[in-house]
Amino acid sequence: MPADRFLTPLRRDAVLVLAVIGLLAAPLWVPTLHLSDPNVRYERAEVVTNGTEIKYATETDVPSGTPISDEIACSGAWETRPCAFERLLLENQTVPTRVQSASPGKTEPLPTDRYRYQYVHIDDTIYKPTYVANESARRGGMYRVELSLKRMAPEEVLRSVSRPVSSDDVPSAVAEVVRSGDTRTSHAIAVPETPIRIEEDGETAYYRVYEAERSDPWPRVGTLISMLTFLALLPGIWLLWRLSRRIDVTYVGGRRR
Known part of the structure; x- marks a missing residue:
């Protein structure tokens, strides 16, 4: 079909209308x-x-200080306070709190700690922060809750996080x-x-x-x-x-x- 028969005046005007719309809409499509x-x-x-422990296969693969997980404290560029506290807790085994529990033994995390990190990396070992109601620290029928650390299998922790x-x-x-x-x-x-x-x-x-x-x-x-x-x-x-x-x-x- 000859080009002049295909591009009739009406079709040519329709193409021009589409071109006008596209050009005037530049503020919309340029971004x-x-x-x-x-x-x-x-x-x-x-x-x-x-x-x-959990580690990078090659430490130089990542920028310095990149944490392995935000759920594992001290696995990268974490603040000094949590790392220092957890290390002190590991050395002293337990740290007493003012919180009390109605029953002895393992208890749930404190409400203010529930959404913090789940694990901590200290001395090439993975631990889980735990809360234990000390049976020997009983007062008025209540047991004092103490903080401690439980050693964890790294494979289990890695899959968990x-x-x-x-x-x-x-x-x-x-x-x-x-x-x-x-x-x-x-x-x-x-x-x-x-x-x-x-x-x-x-x-x-x-x-x-x-x-x-x-x-x-x-x-x-x-x-x-x-x-x-x-x-x-x-x-x-x-x-x-x-x-x-x-x-x-x-x-x-x-x-x-």
């Missing part, structure tokens, strides 16, 4: 180009156990890093601060995903976006003016008496 977004690269580091790669709270970009080794995104993502586990060849592997590199956009990218938007609007306005000159309005109503 979708993500020109002002940073380029972020994420990588993974394998997490392993060696009988008593990790999340499956298919979990709903593991972003797809993080899952891609776990499976392939790295990925790049045009925006920062919420990376779980704990290992992600995946089944590989019938075995379970654990990886800690972290931000490895961030490249900020060109300093004048804001000016570039403004110019691109403006340059798209100019031809859009010009085409709209051309189309308006080709529109004739004819009144076909009846004659007034």
Whole structure:
């Protein structure tokens, strides 16, 4: 079919209308180009156990101070106070509190501690903070609650704090890093601060995903976006003016008496 028969005046005007709409909508679609977004690269580091502790397979794989898990105190760049306290607790075996329990033996965590870290890493060993009502410290039918530490198997702890790669709270970009080794995104993502586990060849592997590199956009990218938007609007306005000159309005109503 000849081009002039295909592009009839009506079809040509329809194409121009679509072009006008696209150009005038530049303020809406230019931001979708993500020109002002940073380029972020994420990588993974394998997490392993060696009988008593949880550690990175290669410490140099991650930035210094990167915690293995936010649920394991002192497994990275944690504050000094919790690490010092838990170490002192380990040396003294127990620390008494002013809290009391109606029955002796193991008790539940204190309400203010319920959502803190679950485990602590001290001297290459993993412990679980526990709460015990001392049977020998009885007063008025109540037992004094004391803080202590219980040694834990690292394999059990690692599985407890990790999340499956298919979990709903593991972003797809993080899952891609776990499976392939790295990925790049045009925006920062919420990376779980704990290992992600995946089944590989019938075995379970654990990886800690972290931000490895961030490249900020060109300093004048804001000016570039403004110019691109403006340059798209100019031809859009010009085409709209051309189309308006080709529109004739004819009144076909009846004659007034």
